[in-house]
Amino acid sequence: MTPLSTLAPGSGWVKVRASGKVNLALRVGAPREDGYHPLATVFQALSLFDDLGVRAAAPGHYSVRVAGAQADRVPTDASNLAVRAARLLAEHHGGAQERGVEIVIRKTIPVTGGMAGGSANAAAALVACAELWGIDVSPDELAGLGAQLGADVPFSLRGSTALGTGRGDELVPVLSRGSYHWVLALPEFELSTPAVFRRFDALFPGAPAAPPPVPEALLEGLACGDPARVAEHLVNDLQPAALDLQPALGDLLDAGLERGALAGIVSGSGPTCAFLAPHEDAAVRLSVALGGLGLCREVRRASGPAPGARLQAG
Numbered sequence: 001m002t003p004l005s006t007l008a009p010g011s012g013w014v015k016v017r018a019s020g021k022v023n024l025a026l027r028v029g030a031p032r033e034d035g036y037h038p039l040a041t042v043f044q045a046l047s048l049f050d051d052l053g054v055r056a057a058a059p060g061h062y063s064v065r066v067a068g069a070q071a072d073r074v075p076t077d078a079s080n081l082a083v084r085a086a087r088l089l090a091e092h093h094g095g096a097q098e099r100g101v102e103i104v105i106r107k108t109i110p111v112t113g114g115m116a117g118g119s120a121n122a123a124a125a126l127v128a129c130a131e132l133w134g135i136d137v138s139p140d141e142l143a144g145l146g147a148q149l150g151a152d153v154p155f156s157l158r159g160s161t162a163l164g165t166g167r168g169d170e171l172v173p174v175l176s177r178g179s180y181h182w183v184l185a186l187p188e189f190e191l192s193t194p195a196v197f198r199r200f201d202a203l204f205p206g207a208p209a210a211p212p213p214v215p216e217a218l219l220e221g222l223a224c225g226d227p228a229r230v231a232e233h234l235v236n237d238l239q240p241a242a243l244d245l246q247p248a249l250g251d252l253l254d255a256g257l258e259r260g261a262l263a264g265i266v267s268g269s270g271p272t273c274a275f276l277a278p279h280e281d282a283a284v285r286l287s288v289a290l291g292g293l294g295l296c297r298e299v300r301r302a303s304g305p306a307p308g309a310r311l312q313a314g
């Protein structure tokens with residue numbers, strides 16, 4: 001894989017790393033009038049990173065190059081979330097035509113995988129451009145700008161473990177002890193987030209206006225650092241919709257459970273399946289076993305919680 005140092009060599013570049021996430025709980029209410037579904041969710045950031053580099057470009061010029069396994073699935077025009085983030089920050093501090101930036105991204109977070117890869121890039125671009133342009137911006141202002149770009153961006157900025165309400169963008173930290181070892185199975189097929197929400201609406205026409213609460217026992221398990229308790233209370237209200245659209249996900253989830261996972265869950269709107277292992281050795285065994293089955297494109301390991309978007313040396 002192309003290292004970021006090849007894409008963003010030497011001085012003049014500001015580099016930021018940002019993590020993907022898994023939703024340990026994703027509770028969904030009925031769509032509001034504006035179309036958004038109210039959520040109650042527990043995010044955990046995972047050690048699955050995208051690296052982003054920025055350097056100054058001529059005023060009004062915004063560009064992005066993307067490298068990595070699925071780079072061809074990421075837009076490189078003005079719709080790229082990192083470009084939108086850079087422009088948004090500039091608009092609020094000096095004007096988009098007064099500033100410019102060249103962005104490079106090395107992706108390892110699966111694209112359209114339900115792991116908030118685009119949001120991680122938006123968060124990284126906000127942090128990187130604030131540093132590049134010497135803008136003194138508070139974490140609250142960054143989170144506010146991030147929320148305009150996507151509901152998961154405030155969490156991508158913050159990382160660790162957090163409870164999200166509203167669209168998932170109103171965050172409070174969650175006490176979490178210990179490390180959690182995950183195996184992520186990436187299917188060949190895609191699932192679009194809007195399509196999964198539409199199927200949720202069709203399957204659950206009587207969904208309550210407010211999302212159901214996240215399980216107390218999940219939060220207690222996190223506070224105690226007890227993976228078995230956490231595993232028992234993982235919940236994703238979008239999972240039935242994702243399974244309805246792609247029944248093969250059921251075979252993948254079963255395969256993980258039969259091979260040592262404490263629990264398996266569709267990550268966000270999918271199609272990535274996240275399996276929680278009791279410890280690191282079990283995660284290694286599970287990833288090898290799942291990789292040999294031919295049920296998915298790729299199997300990765302990651303641990304959580306991981307930090308939010310942060311500057312890298314050099």
Ligand code: ATP
Binds near residue numbers: 080081082113119269
């Ligand atoms: P979501 O659940 O928010 O839809 P996801 O985690 O499932 O996101 P992403 O990898 O964030 O999936 O991609 C969502 C969409 O955003 C895709 O259509 C992708 O092409 C687009 N996108 C725009 N900018 C980026 C970026 N920098 N990196 C990845 N995807 C991007």
